[in-house]
Structure formats: C-alpha cells, structure tokens
Amino acid sequence: MASTAPPAPPPPPTITCVKHLAESANLTSIIPSNYAYYTNSAQTKASDPGDSIPIIDLSLLTSDNPDHKSTAIRDLDNALNHGIPEELMNGILEGTRDFFDLPEEEKPEFQPKDVVSPIRYGTSFNTEKEKIFCWRDFLKVFVHPHFNFPDRPESLREILLEYTGRIRKMVRELVGGVSEAMELDQDYVEEVLKLDSSFQKFGGNFYPPCPQPDQTIGLPPHNDPGLFTILLIHNGLAGLQIERHGQWFEVNPPQNSMIVNVGDQLEIFSNGRCKSSRHRAVVNKLRERLSIAVGNGPGKDVVVGPAAPLVEKDGGALYRSMKYQEYVESQLSRSFNGKSILEEQMMFHEDQI
Numbered sequence: 001m002a003s004t005a006p007p008a009p010p011p012p013p014t015i016t017c018v019k020h021l022a023e024s025a026n027l028t029s030i031i032p033s034n035y036a037y038y039t040n041s042a043q044t045k046a047s048d049p050g051d052s053i054p055i056i057d058l059s060l061l062t063s064d065n066p067d068h069k070s071t072a073i074r075d076l077d078n079a080l081n082h083g084i085p086e087e088l089m090n091g092i093l094e095g096t097r098d099f100f101d102l103p104e105e106e107k108p109e110f111q112p113k114d115v116v117s118p119i120r121y122g123t124s125f126n127t128e129k130e131k132i133f134c135w136r137d138f139l140k141v142f143v144h145p146h147f148n149f150p151d152r153p154e155s156l157r158e159i160l161l162e163y164t165g166r167i168r169k170m171v172r173e174l175v176g177g178v179s180e181a182m183e184l185d186q187d188y189v190e191e192v193l194k195l196d197s198s199f200q201k202f203g204g205n206f207y208p209p210c211p212q213p214d215q216t217i218g219l220p221p222h223n224d225p226g227l228f229t230i231l232l233i234h235n236g237l238a239g240l241q242i243e244r245h246g247q248w249f250e251v252n253p254p255q256n257s258m259i260v261n262v263g264d265q266l267e268i269f270s271n272g273r274c275k276s277s278r279h280r281a282v283v284n285k286l287r288e289r290l291s292i293a294v295g296n297g298p299g300k301d302v303v304v305g306p307a308a309p310l311v312e313k314d315g316g317a318l319y320r321s322m323k324y325q326e327y328v329e330s331q332l333s334r335s336f337n338g339k340s341i342l343e344e345q346m347m348f349h350e351d352q353i
C-alpha cells in the first residue's frame with residue numbers, strides 16, 4: 001500500500017522583514033547601510049493646520065462655475081461625514097496588525113516572487129530591483145473585482161471584505177462629486193471607468209520604530225496609480241508628508257479621520273484638472289506606525305485617457321492613454337527611484353505649455 005508523503009515543510013523566509021530586524025537584539029543605534037536614504041529635512045515644513053494640507057484638496061476639484069463647485073464640496077462632505085464607523089476602522093487596523101504579528105515562519109507562503117500576485121507580503125517596495133530598502137513591511141491584497149484574502153489571521157477576512165466594500169462606496173461618491181465639478185455626466189464616468197468592476201487594492205504598511213529615523217525612509221516619494229487612495233493611519237501618527245511646490249508638508253490627521261489622496265488615473269482622466277498627490281512616509285524613533293492604504297482604480301481593462309468631453313473643451317489631450325492594468329504592472333515592476341510613470345504619460349510638460 002502506498003504511503004502518503006508527509007506535507008512539504010514551508011519554504012524558508014526569502015526576505016528579512018524590517019519588523020524582524022527592528023525587534024532583533026543586534027539592532028542597536030545604527031541601522032544597516034542598505035537602509036540609508038537621504039532626506040533633505042531642510043525642505044520639510046511643519047504643518048499648519050490652518051491652510052497647508054487640506055485633507056481633501058477641494059481646490060483640485062474646481063469648476064469655474066461656483067454653483068457646481070459648492071455642490072461638489074457638499075457631496076464630498078457628505079461622503080466623508082457618513083463614512084466608516086469607528087469600530088470598523090479599529091477592526092481593520094487590528095486585523096492588519098495581527099497579520100504582521102504572525103510568526104515569521106508562517107509568512108513565507110504569502111511571499112510570492114511575482115509582484116502582481118493577489119496576496120503579497122513583503123518589505124521595502126520591490127526588493128528584486130532595489131539596493132536601498134525602505135523601512136516598512138507591507139501586505140497587499142487585491143480585493144475587487146475578485147475578493148482575495150490571506151487565510152490567516154482569522155480576524156482579517158470579514159473585516160477586510162466589509163471595510164473595502166465601504167471604501168468602494170465612498171469612492172464612488174467622491175468620483176460623483178468630482179464628475180459634477182468637471183461638468184461630466186456621472187453615468188458616463190461610471191461607465192467609461194467601469195466602476196462596477198473597479199480594481200481595488202488593500203495595502204497595510206507597518207513601519208517599526210527606527211533608531212535613526214533621519215537616515216532612512218518609510219516610503220520614498222511616489223504617486224498612487226489609481227483614482228483615489230483612502231488612507232487610515234493608526235492614532236493619526238505623523239509620518240505622512242505631501243509635496244507642494246517643491247516643499248514637503250507634514251500631515252497630521254485628526255483622530256479617526258481618513259485622508260483622500262488623488263491618484264494618477266484621476267489626473268489623466270481629468271486632463272490635468274485634478275493633480276495626483278506626490279507623497280512619502282517618514283519613520284519614527286520611538287513609535288511604530290501602521291497605515292492602511294486602499295487604492296481604488298477603474299476596471300483593470302479600461303484604457304484610461306483624458307475624458308472625451310474635457311479634451312474637446314480643452315482643445316486637446318495632455319496625457320497619453322494606457323490600459324490601467326499595464327499602468328499598475330509597470331509601476332509595480334519599477335524601483336522607487338526611477339522616473340515616474342505619470343511623467344511619461346504627459347504629452348507636454350508644464351514648462352512647454
């Protein structure tokens with residue numbers, strides 16, 4: 001009688017996550033040289049709660065018509081005020097934290113080589129391409145149109161489904177508000193961007209405390225690829241910075257608030273009316289930081305270019321069109337220090353217009 005072979009042991013960890021490194025007794029006061037990243041702190045301005053970083057940059061949603069503008073503002077306000085219950089926010093933060101707390105030997109199964117795998121745990125951004133690593137670990141899960149979920153921890157599955165579903169609803173309202181501000185028909189926008197099958201990606205970021213926070217970076221400057229990213233930061237801990245006119249501004253979100261970042265597809269679709277937010281995350285000496293970034297795009301197979309009525313109004317398209325799936329894959333397979341894909345899609349640079 002043939003005996004059944006015992007199950008194969010799990011593969012050894014392929015990467016050292018930074019959480020493990022930060023917790024190891026070997027890490028004293030100097031970080032390893034492959035985490036060295038120079039940030040010009042002189043360029044960073046402290047935040048001014050008065051006017052520096054609006055959590056939603058309503059000026060990006062401008063229409064020349066003041067009535068349209070105020071309707072859009074009201075709609076956006078509604079979307080955000082009636083959003084996500086506090087316990088759901090706490091639940092998703094706890095579930096994600098539980099994932100990062102799984103024993104290291106249980107994590108290799110979530111570490112596929114392929115950058116477009118639907119469930120991917122890793123460190124830095126793309127360690128295959130990078131010599132300098134960033135001080136963060138991540139969990140990325142594709143949650144729509146197909147819902148994927150890691151089978152552990154138990155606490156994550158249901159809450160992931162519910163949380164990302166709520167975020168999709170909120171994003172549709174945001175898209176509705178923006179469409180109105182740009183005088184575009186909402187049904188037209190939903191249809192051309194195929195929002196029923198929107199590609200949605202859940203991202204958990206874990207930044208352990210770092211003995212030399214000025215010598216490294218949590219996430220280097222980047223733009224998110226989709227339409228809107230909704231960011232939730234545990235305890236609103238500072239670390240996120242947004243670039244405006246060559247200066248970096250700290251964002252200090254109020255407790256239980258969410259940050260809405262405009263992504264590249266919205267800049268392209270709006271023919272430059274909405275500007276994609278360039279941002280980065282710095283790390284903290286004493287406290288760990290956990291953020292949840294849910295990226296919301298159009299359908300994967302949509303070829304996104306400037307909306308036809310806007311091109312007509314503006315007398316031309318300012319951006320090339322590209323299938324969203326190719327855009328995402330191209331961004332994922334780069335290292336962070338290369339040229340931004342958005343720049344490549346611009347047909348004219350501001351100094352040429």
Ligand SMILES: O=C(O)CCC(=O)C(=O)O
Pocket residue numbers: 203205219224231233239240279280281291293
């Ligand atoms: O952790 C943060 O504050 C930023 C995260 C982020 O930008 C991202 O995941 O794309």
Ligand SMILES: [Fe+2]
Pocket residue numbers: 222223224229279293
């Ligand atoms: Fe981001």
